[in-house]
Amino acid sequence: MAFDDTAPSSSSLPEPTAYGSLTDHEDDARWAYGTGFTDPLAGVPADLPDGVDRADLMTYCLMLGDDALIMSHRLQQWVTRAPELEDELALANIGLDLLGQARLLLTRAGVAEGAGRDEDDLAYRREAHEFRNVRLAERADGDFAQLMARLLVFTAWRLAVFDRLSGSRDPMLAAIAAKGVKELTYHRDYAARWVVRLGGGTALSHSRMAAAMSDISLLSGELFRAHEVETRLGSVAVDPGAVRGEFDAVMGEVLAAAGLPARDEMSEILIFGRDGNHTEALTEILTEMQELARAVPGGKW
């Protein structure tokens, strides 16, 4: 994760960042690719907000960061398996956006913890029970319709949360959320268009899309239950219960356009990924994701 943009440790200068190498030249007309890259977090104070509980803030950053990290990994697994090359790149782009959100949030979690752990420590050197992602993020998808149903629910929910989080009392969380809102708006649009397309497509695509939407409602209940950490953090965090109305309105609009039945009632969830209770699916993801980092401790790329 940080492998591509860290300087050799012998350097006494500040480590150059990926953004720095793209923005520190003046004659940018010589570049074939686009220019004008900016660091969305430039100038944002990194201090923790007054009176915040460090452990709670860390847990909250892990919750949002792990959601993105695990969802991103599932999207990456579709690369080379997507139905069309163009969609493969779209899924990879969405996965990369979420990975970027995960990096910022895990870094913030490490700062809040104050024990010197960085994003890589938190991504590669935690066990499954220490992950705080919702269970919806880890499920494997049986077909493309299942992926689109899950992506739509995930992004519609996350966009509504991030929209409110951009007013967080923690300026760093607010800046991360504001950056994410633009990305998630596109992700939601991409997934919604596919749900509409498959719902209104052939008899086969319609039945698969309807089945996928029905399956995903089993995992959706957890998204709107406020965790005790979210409650304790007050105006630093967002109460996910408060976004339910917005989420339902978006889903209702998409499902109606797709000619799909209105959503089933979300089932009452008894087991929560937010508390570290996960399925085998997360173990499978971590085995793959952490394999190299665990095999080569301290390795740099």
Add this chain to the structure above:
Amino acid sequence: MIDEVKHEWPLFEVFVRAKRGLNHVHVGSLRAADHRMAVQHARDLYTRRNEGVSIWVVRSDDVVASDPDDKEALFEPSADKVYRHPTYYAIPDSVPHI
């Protein structure tokens, strides 16, 4: 609902306007089921590195192109007509500001 199933998406040509340019420039082609999807795919394929501020897509089969076999008739007659270039003409000394 759609009854007829096509197994290949049509081809679209993509034009992107860069930040400081004036014209949309042809950057490549892609496959998509419809125009909206083509714009979405173009965004993912051709503007990932901040290349553009505007995208046009057009179905490739809507593009009417000149026939390569007509090359001689279409383009070569202009090759010997140097008087169509302003530099062909000598500017009299009495004409200032040119």
